[in-house]
Amino acid sequence: MSNEVILEVNNLVKHFPINEGFLSRENKKVHAVNGISFKLHQGETLGLVGESGCGKSTAGRTIIRLYEATSGEAKFMGRNIYDLSKKEMMTVRRDMQMIFQDPYASLNPRMTVGDIIGEALDIHHLASGQKRTNRIYELLETVGLNSEHANRFPHEFSGGQRQRIGIARALAVNPKLIICDEPISALDVSIQAQIVNMLEELQEQLGLTYLFIAHDLSMVKHISHRIAVMYLGRIVEITTSQDLYDHPMHPYTQALLSAIPIPDPDVELKRSRIVLEGGVPSPIDPPSGCYFRTRCPKAQQQCAQTTPELKDCGNGHLVACHLV
Amino acid sequence: MALLEVENLSTSFYTYAGEVQSVSGVSFHVDEGEAVGIVGESGCGKSVTVQSIMRLIPNPPGKIKNGQIRLAGRDLVRLPEKEMQKIRGKEIGMIFQDPMTSLNPVLTIGRQMTEVLQHHEGIGKNEALGRAAKYLTMVGISNPERRLKQYPHEFSGGMRQRVMIAMALLCNPKLLIADEPTTALDVTIQAQILELMKDLKDKVNTSIILITHDLGVVAGLCSRIIVMYGGKIVEMGSTQDIFKDPRHPYTWGLLKSVPRLDASKRSKLVPIVGSPPDLLNPPKGCGFAARCPHAMKICETQPPAYTDLNEKHRAACWLLHPDAPKVTFNGIDEKEARS
Numbered sequence A: 001m002s003n004e005v006i007l008e009v010n011n012l013v014k015h016f017p018i019n020e021g022f023l024s025r026e027n028k029k030v031h032a033v034n035g036i037s038f039k040l041h042q043g044e045t046l047g048l049v050g051e052s053g054c055g056k057s058t059a060g061r062t063i064i065r066l067y068e069a070t071s072g073e074a075k076f077m078g079r080n081i082y083d084l085s086k087k088e089m090m091t092v093r094r095d096m097q098m099i100f101q102d103p104y105a106s107l108n109p110r111m112t113v114g115d116i117i118g119e120a121l122d123i124h125h126l127a128s129g130q131k132r133t134n135r136i137y138e139l140l141e142t143v144g145l146n147s148e149h150a151n152r153f154p155h156e157f158s159g160g161q162r163q164r165i166g167i168a169r170a171l172a173v174n175p176k177l178i179i180c181d182e183p184i185s186a187l188d189v190s191i192q193a194q195i196v197n198m199l200e201e202l203q204e205q206l207g208l209t210y211l212f213i214a215h216d217l218s219m220v221k222h223i224s225h226r227i228a229v230m231y232l233g234r235i236v237e238i239t240t241s242q243d244l245y246d247h248p249m250h251p252y253t254q255a256l257l258s259a260i261p262i263p264d265p266d267v268e269l270k271r272s273r274i275v276l277e278g279g280v281p282s283p284i285d286p287p288s289g290c291y292f293r294t295r296c297p298k299a300q301q302q303c304a305q306t307t308p309e310l311k312d313c314g315n316g317h318l319v320a321c322h323l324v
Numbered sequence B: 001m002a003l004l005e006v007e008n009l010s011t012s013f014y015t016y017a018g019e020v021q022s023v024s025g026v027s028f029h030v031d032e033g034e035a036v037g038i039v040g041e042s043g044c045g046k047s048v049t050v051q052s053i054m055r056l057i058p059n060p061p062g063k064i065k066n067g068q069i070r071l072a073g074r075d076l077v078r079l080p081e082k083e084m085q086k087i088r089g090k091e092i093g094m095i096f097q098d099p100m101t102s103l104n105p106v107l108t109i110g111r112q113m114t115e116v117l118q119h120h121e122g123i124g125k126n127e128a129l130g131r132a133a134k135y136l137t138m139v140g141i142s143n144p145e146r147r148l149k150q151y152p153h154e155f156s157g158g159m160r161q162r163v164m165i166a167m168a169l170l171c172n173p174k175l176l177i178a179d180e181p182t183t184a185l186d187v188t189i190q191a192q193i194l195e196l197m198k199d200l201k202d203k204v205n206t207s208i209i210l211i212t213h214d215l216g217v218v219a220g221l222c223s224r225i226i227v228m229y230g231g232k233i234v235e236m237g238s239t240q241d242i243f244k245d246p247r248h249p250y251t252w253g254l255l256k257s258v259p260r261l262d263a264s265k266r267s268k269l270v271p272i273v274g275s276p277p278d279l280l281n282p283p284k285g286c287g288f289a290a291r292c293p294h295a296m297k298i299c300e301t302q303p304p305a306y307t308d309l310n311e312k313h314r315a316a317c318w319l320l321h322p323d324a325p326k327v328t329f330n331g332i333d334e335k336e337a338r339s
């Protein structure tokens, strides 16, 4: 891991308009991502966690410009990607790849695995002829498959193998950054470990940088150097993985950590849980002030009035809460 | 005392490709007021086991081939469907991963809940509504009178799961079967649901069978754990035995492949190589042989019998044979054992 910042996200906002008929007066929108900022270093894995609907996927997709940002910037290797022309974006697309939760949905069922990987090479004119074939075989082996798999179709593979194919396709263009959107959530635990180990090995070999999106905090803590915790489209806390576990400072992080079951009966029977009431409010009408205040056991009057900003509490441990 | 006794249960599906032996020779029991967890990878027969108990196996293509399922001494396998209907929802309550599969989207929650009560207990509509409201409150749903008038889609995922639990509990069943009840939920909501199930067990003495793939979930709630693999129980024991003194290599594999949130060192995960066996052509010997780092010659040809380790703890593995090499959970490293 180096000190070079490869990605810098500043105040990124992504709202989705809701079409409620064109005569509707209200301009309602989904506040999916509400001004997030973070830096990602070369060779680092940053985990992005939070409950479903908190904007993790939207953040990932906006950062790779599958969605246009509502406002804010995402600087990749120093350049704000939202300012880039279509042509300039093509090269950035090579450097930034994405892998998805459901590899099957993202693999064309009518193409052979070889062609799925080859397509990525073709788009960026990276190899042709025998070189292309060799590169496909090499990529298949890199992800623990073999050259015979090149002529088969996605439906002939198990979930874990399909995720390997998705990873091979992402690797085809020699990316620098891979946004992993819940890449293991749909897999059995034993297969999850296979994929996670592989991602770790690839990072070491190729110096990859990951933005690792998931809701399973145990796995995120295992794979990430640092973790950002999101709630309703905002980052509420960000620090190193171990520090987040040892010294969680935001009431939401504390509750989230205490809710995660630990596979050890001695630990489980002794633990006390912070059980949060109710569920996450709608991102169409988020609460005023601190978004977490409707469920926060420590909420006070000012929490409804002003939005807490991310504050540095030392050593790059950032927390957004009035109490810290 | 045993509330439920399952003995030598085998259930198969007869498909065009042949017989899928989903569950073969499964035996276990559940005591009164006890929570038992069933863990294992997907496709290992967890759901088919509990669907057999509920007699919800679609026939054709499925069939309970063999075995007995006794609920308070009564054999459910041979019970006429009519009698079985009286047991489902009344003596055994069931909750599934996806509540929408068991809630009717076009009927209000109140209508669905009162129908259960009218059907099983023959009580009047007003009394039934009162009881339904009481149960919604019990599972932590506020404003029950208003909620009873709403349709399933008006509830969030966590709330729907609570409605399902309330519905499963309406007739005070002795046994609650929960098949991955929290898999689709966020952890903070999962914590709420698990807390609720713990209360039921402690305060109402309900027996629980909890199916999950999350070892952390069973560690907190269950006093005994059943580990299934390839349609069979490979190990079974007290929660303490399974976590602290596991004896089957598959159980070792499950425990080592998940990271622990409270681990301070970043140790490498140990995945289980390969994938589960095809139940159309189950292996002749031990079902785990193809993936087991400790497999021996005999494992491929002969299925291992159970070895009883203590009153509650048993495992089916040739390593437990007195003449087998000594291998333990933390003892030998995987590579050494393979060579």
Ligand SMILES: Nc1ncnc2c1ncn2[C@@H]1O[C@H](COP(=O)(O)OP(=O)(O)O)[C@@H](O)[C@H]1O
Residues within 6 Å of the ligand: A016, A030, A031, A032, A050, A051, A052, A053, A054, A055, A056, A057, A058, A059, A283
């Ligand atoms: N394309 C879209 N159009 C409208 N709303 C969307 C779209 N994608 C996501 N959303 C909404 O934005 C919010 C954040 O969603 P998402 O980023 O998928 O969350 P997560 O990945 O954390 O589960 C949710 O309320 C979701 O319904």
Ligand SMILES: Nc1ncnc2c1ncn2[C@@H]1O[C@H](COP(=O)(O)OP(=O)(O)O)[C@@H](O)[C@H]1O
Residues within 6 Å of the ligand: B013, B015, B020, B021, B022, B040, B041, B042, B043, B044, B045, B046, B047, B048, B049, B058, B061, B062, B279
């Ligand atoms: N209706 C069915 N028809 C054919 N095979 C089935 C059917 N239901 C389950 N099976 C098979 O039975 C085996 C066990 O399935 P299941 O009990 O659902 O696994 P688990 O719940 O452990 O994930 C699987 O191989 C599955 O494919």
Ligand code: SF4
Residues within 6 Å of the ligand: A250, A251, A252, A290, A291, A292, A293, A294, A296, A297, A298, A299, A300, A303, A308, A320, A321, A322, A323
């Ligand atoms: S700002 Fe207030 S409501 Fe928000 S987390 Fe802190 S104490 Fe809770």
Ligand code: SF4
Residues within 6 Å of the ligand: B248, B249, B250, B286, B287, B288, B289, B290, B292, B293, B294, B295, B296, B299, B304, B316, B317, B318, B319
């Ligand atoms: S019987 Fe043999 S193959 Fe099966 S788990 Fe034991 S050692 Fe491994």
Ligand SMILES: [Mg+2]
Residues within 6 Å of the ligand: A056, A057, A058, A182
């Ligand atoms: Mg998502």
Ligand SMILES: [Mg+2]
Residues within 6 Å of the ligand: B046, B047, B048, B179
């Ligand atoms: Mg199942």
